Amino acid sequence: NAGVMQNPRHLVRRRGQEARLRCSPMKGHSHVYWYRQLPEEGLKFMVYLQKENIIDESGMPKERFSAEFPKEGPSILRIQQVVRGDSAAYFCASSPLLGQGVKNIQYFGAGTRLSVL
Amino acid sequence: AQTVTQSQPEMSVQEAETVTLSCTYDTSESDYYLFWYKQPPSRQMILVIRQEAYKQQNATENRFSVNFQKAAKSFSLKISDSQLGDAAMYFCAYRSANGRGSNYKLTFGKGTLLTVNP
Numbered sequence: 001n002a003g004v005m006q007n008p009r010h011l012v013r014r015r016g017q018e019a020r021l022r023c024s025p026m027k028g029h030s031h032v033y034w035y036r037q038l039p040e041e042g043l044k045f046m047v048y049l050q051k052e053n054i055i056d057e058s059g060m061p062k063e064r065f066s067a068e069f070p071k072e073g074p075s076i077l078r079i080q081q082v083v084r085g086d087s088a089a090y091f092c093a094s095s096p097l098l099g100q101g102v103k104n105i106q107y108f109g110a111g112t113r114l115s116v117l
Numbered sequence: 118a119q120t121v122t123q124s125q126p127e128m129s130v131q132e133a134e135t136v137t138l139s140c141t142y143d144t145s146e147s148d149y150y151l152f153w154y155k156q157p158p159s160r161q162m163i164l165v166i167r168q169e170a171y172k173q174q175n176a177t178e179n180r181f182s183v184n185f186q187k188a189a190k191s192f193s194l195k196i197s198d199s200q201l202g203d204a205a206m207y208f209c210a211y212r213s214a215n216g217r218g219s220n221y222k223l224t225f226g227k228g229t230l231l232t233v234n235p
Contacts, residue, residue, distance in 0.1 A: 033222065042121075042208055042225035043162075056222065091162060095221075106223060108154075108162035 002027065004094050004109035005074075012115045019079040019086070021112045025094030031055075032075040033106055034067060037089040049075060079114075087116045119144045119211050123226035130199045131234050137184075138194045138229045140209030148214040151185065151192045152223070157205040165207070168192065170214070196231075204233045 005024040013019050025032050030051050035043040045059040049069035060067065064082075069075040079086055090113075093106035120143045130136035142151070153165040168176045168185050175183050180197045196203055209226040 031221075035223075035225075040227070042123075042227045043223070045222035045224070048221055059222070089160060093162075093223075105164060105167070107164075110159065110161045113160075 004029075004092055004107055006090075006092050006109035006112050008112060009110065010113050010115070012117060013082045014117050015083055016081050019082050019114055021077040021079075021090050021092075021114070022074045023077070023092030023094075023109060024074040025092075026096075026107055029094035029096050029107075031095045032069050033093040033095070034075075034077050035091045035093065037091060037111070039088075043091055046077075082114070082116045084116050087114055089113045119146075119149075119213070119224050121209050121211050121224050121226040123207075123209055123229050125229045126227070127230045127232070129232040129234060130196070132199055132201060134199055135195060135197045136199055136231065138196075138207050138209075138231065140192045140194070140226055142190050142192065142209070142211050144190070144211065144213075146213055146215065150212045150214060151183075152210040152212070153181070153183070153192075153194045154208045154210060154225075155203075155205045156208065156228070157202075162208075166194065199233050201233050201235060204231055206230050 007022050032049045034046040037043045047060045047067045048056040064080045066078045089111045091111045093108045095106050122141045149170045151168045155163045155165050166176050166178045166181050182195045184193045206228045208228045210223045212223050
C-alpha cells in the first residue's frame, strides 16, 4: 500500500510565476489536508478537502492560494504569482474516514519544498 | 484557539540513554487527541505515538512512551534506549475530538531537534 505521494519534491519558481503542488492520498483515503512549514517552525494547517469539497480553508491565505481535490486524480495546491514569502515546505496528509476516533490518523507525504527566487 | 508549546528547541542524548521531550498545550476542550510526530532529515513526517485525552493510561509504543498529565495540560515523550536513528525533529500535535469539519486539523508545536551522540 503506497503512502501519500507528493510531487515534485522540490520546486523552484521565480517571483510572479505559478506553483502547482500535487498530492495523491493513500489508497482508500478520501480526505486530504495541506500544511505549510516555514523555516524553524512547526507545520501550520492550510486547508482540508474531501473529494470535490473544501471542508475547511481557514488556514489558507485569502489571495493567490487555492486547493482542489477532484473526483479523479490528485489534490492540487495552487499558488499564483508566487512571492519570496511563499518559500516553504508544503505537506499533504490523508486520512481514511470522517470520524472522531483516534484511528482517523493523518498520514503525511514527504512534502514539496518550494523555493521562490 | 488551541496552542501547543515545545519549550526545548534542541535536546541531545547519548546512545542507549533515556531522554524526555516536553510539550504543553492550551485548550478549553475536554476531549481531544495528542500526537508526537518525528521528522528525520528526509523531512517525512512519521507518527510516533498517540494519546486519547479520555484515557488515563499513558500510551506506549516499544521504546516510546508518554507522560500525559491532563490537569497540567502536559504531554511529554520519553525515548528509552536511544538509537542513532532516533535523531530527528520531534513535533507535538493536538487535534480536537469534536468531529466537526474544522476540528480535524492538527495544531503543531515548533518542534524539538533531538541529537543522538554515539
